[in-house]
Amino acid sequence: MNARNGTPLVELRDMRVAFGGVHAVDGVTVDLYAGEVVGLVGGNGAGKTTLIRTLSGAHSADSGQILIDGEPVTIETPRDAKELGIETIYQTLALADNIDAPANMFLGRELTTRFGNLDTSAMEDATRKIMGRLNPKFEKFVAPVSTLSGGQRQSVAIARAVHFNARVLIMDEPTAALGPAETKQVRDLINQLREEGLGIFLISHDIHDVYDLADRISVMLQGKLVGTVDKDDVTVDEVLAMIIMGKKPGQVTQRDIAELH
Amino acid sequence: MADTEISTTTDRAPEAPPTEGERRSFRDTLRSAEIDARLAGMLIALAIIWIVFQIVTPGHTFLTPRNLWNLSVQTSVVAIMATGMVLIIVERHIDLSVGAVMAVVGMVMGAFQHDFLPDVLRFDHPLTWVMTLALGLVLGAVIGAFQGVIIAYVGVPSFIVTLGGFLVWRGLAWRVASGQTIAPMDSHFRLLGGGSDGSIGGTWSWVVGIVACVGIVALQLTKRRQRARYGFRLRPMWAEIALGVAGCGAVLAAIWFLNRYYVPAGIVAQRGLPPGTNVSQGLAIPVLLALGVAVVMTFIGTRRRFGRYVYAIGGNPEAAELAGIKTKSTVVKTFTLMGVLVALAAAVQIARLNAAVGSLGTGIELNVIAAAVIGGTSFTGGIGTIAGAVLGALVMQSLVSGMVLMGIEAPLQDVVVGIVLVLAVALDTIVRRRAAR
Numbered sequence: 001m002n003a004r005n006g007t008p009l010v011e012l013r014d015m016r017v018a019f020g021g022v023h024a025v026d027g028v029t030v031d032l033y034a035g036e037v038v039g040l041v042g043g044n045g046a047g048k049t050t051l052i053r054t055l056s057g058a059h060s061a062d063s064g065q066i067l068i069d070g071e072p073v074t075i076e077t078p079r080d081a082k083e084l085g086i087e088t089i090y091q092t093l094a095l096a097d098n099i100d101a102p103a104n105m106f107l108g109r110e111l112t113t114r115f116g117n118l119d120t121s122a123m124e125d126a127t128r129k130i131m132g133r134l135n136p137k138f139e140k141f142v143a144p145v146s147t148l149s150g151g152q153r154q155s156v157a158i159a160r161a162v163h164f165n166a167r168v169l170i171m172d173e174p175t176a177a178l179g180p181a182e183t184k185q186v187r188d189l190i191n192q193l194r195e196e197g198l199g200i201f202l203i204s205h206d207i208h209d210v211y212d213l214a215d216r217i218s219v220m221l222q223g224k225l226v227g228t229v230d231k232d233d234v235t236v237d238e239v240l241a242m243i244i245m246g247k248k249p250g251q252v253t254q255r256d257i258a259e260l261h
Numbered sequence: 262m263a264d265t266e267i268s269t270t271t272d273r274a275p276e277a278p279p280t281e282g283e284r285r286s287f288r289d290t291l292r293s294a295e296i297d298a299r300l301a302g303m304l305i306a307l308a309i310i311w312i313v314f315q316i317v318t319p320g321h322t323f324l325t326p327r328n329l330w331n332l333s334v335q336t337s338v339v340a341i342m343a344t345g346m347v348l349i350i351v352e353r354h355i356d357l358s359v360g361a362v363m364a365v366v367g368m369v370m371g372a373f374q375h376d377f378l379p380d381v382l383r384f385d386h387p388l389t390w391v392m393t394l395a396l397g398l399v400l401g402a403v404i405g406a407f408q409g410v411i412i413a414y415v416g417v418p419s420f421i422v423t424l425g426g427f428l429v430w431r432g433l434a435w436r437v438a439s440g441q442t443i444a445p446m447d448s449h450f451r452l453l454g455g456g457s458d459g460s461i462g463g464t465w466s467w468v469v470g471i472v473a474c475v476g477i478v479a480l481q482l483t484k485r486r487q488r489a490r491y492g493f494r495l496r497p498m499w500a501e502i503a504l505g506v507a508g509c510g511a512v513l514a515a516i517w518f519l520n521r522y523y524v525p526a527g528i529v530a531q532r533g534l535p536p537g538t539n540v541s542q543g544l545a546i547p548v549l550l551a552l553g554v555a556v557v558m559t560f561i562g563t564r565r566r567f568g569r570y571v572y573a574i575g576g577n578p579e580a581a582e583l584a585g586i587k588t589k590s591t592v593v594k595t596f597t598l599m600g601v602l603v604a605l606a607a608a609v610q611i612a613r614l615n616a617a618v619g620s621l622g623t624g625i626e627l628n629v630i631a632a633a634v635i636g637g638t639s640f641t642g643g644i645g646t647i648a649g650a651v652l653g654a655l656v657m658q659s660l661v662s663g664m665v666l667m668g669i670e671a672p673l674q675d676v677v678v679g680i681v682l683v684l685a686v687a688l689d690t691i692v693r694r695r696a697a698r
Contacts, residue, residue: 078582082585090583092580097643099569110569
């Protein structure tokens, strides 16, 4: 359904990250095209979050190369990533609880008046506008975000990521804290952003979530890439076999699948 | 057994069943009003302290122009430093070195104007005070930045770095003049400390009061216009007017009251005025400095990126880092700012004493921290206001001043201040916990 030709929007080549002697990410290569959702799946400790943190600038890789539009780039800080149009929604949401939603949304990128003072009204206005699109029921614009519900906090984090015209969106467990209605909202949003031509890395351990939304699925196990498959070519069971047994789709037998159930 | 217990609790629980919506909106009102409620609470506490002292002091001398004028001057040194300490504590740090830094900066400023400048310029040169103050502010900034760099970039906890500084700067302060007292200070410099000459007089005090009123109204109007431009909900007009009137009224009443403190008869005669003339002292220069610092620091804390980052770091350091904030340089800037404020306080203090001594500011770090904490600054980080800290300083100084008037001896004063400190924080914690539930 989407033509993956030409240069990928993002390429992570042979990434390695070690903590002490443990290889959290061990020679992983994945890529992402514009207008595509790539699901990144794997069990706990598979290294998917660590891999993606190298792209969002939260953690530096020991070795490997990051290419954007085929050009090698250096991403050492979250600022570097943002300047390249890479936005991240962290699993922890990364909100400062003591300040309000507009302050969090514009944190590090505040709107200012011509004298360099914070333009709180302009920031509140922009936040109201984007929230009207993402979560029309949201109305706590001047309360510290510690007073918001899980879903409301999530929408602040999402609003922050999509407001600044991102080209690449990284979503780490975006629906983990949400109820069914809010989950559907996020799913609709992901589809909409894909239509708009963003590239999205979707990290989740809910395989059904990923299977429904992703165009391709990259599976990690113990820091290594098991493989990347086109969603249309595989069944959920085959992906499960990859996650749990580390077997590539061709190698999965009916017996393996039976064993999973 | 367990079953009955459970059933009783479930029976009791829905006794007052507020709907989810109702409970939320009540919480919201509480929260959105939180800062104002806290400040209002402190003002009420201050009023109670003042009224009680007025009743119990012999001769009812607490609420006299003379006493409140002195109180304002005594508060200013701690208040100046407390505004910086708020930002440090909000950022989840602490600065134990402010008293010692005050001493070393004070000694250097003392030696500079007493021993060095008279040889270079001439005795009592009008530039002496500017150059001395500039040197002090730069030195304070350098010391603050130095400590900040060790804290932010080397990663030594601020408690340790400033505990080291507490010893080092105090020791160096004694070395500056080999333990001797440096006195007197330059005559212009001395004005920074207040006193009869270091006050601006009745007329200028009124001017300050009127300017402050214009400022209050202008702020209200700007904010209203800005909110109206975006079509946000506006505060009801009656509330806006009530707030403006209350603010201006308080300012003008304070000026009127303090202006009734008159210059002593001896000095009136010296100035060649007929005996019996009432000449208002007016606001003291250190008080003006403290008020100016409070306004500027509030502006920095709430309207500038730097202030926003300080609060974000205090609320969630990791989130601040991930948002792309340069957290380390923000910490260095905060400690640098603290150093500058300490230097300003040191200038006021040596000007007031008309001498620089190695023991300058001994123990004052505890007063400064206590002022910030009584003013609602939380050690868990992210919470605290400049105005609260200034009020906190005023509360502490009021307690001391009242007890002095009552003739309570110093050790007992400490006992009372210590109890009030813990009580204030306990009350704050309970209120916060209620609000969070």
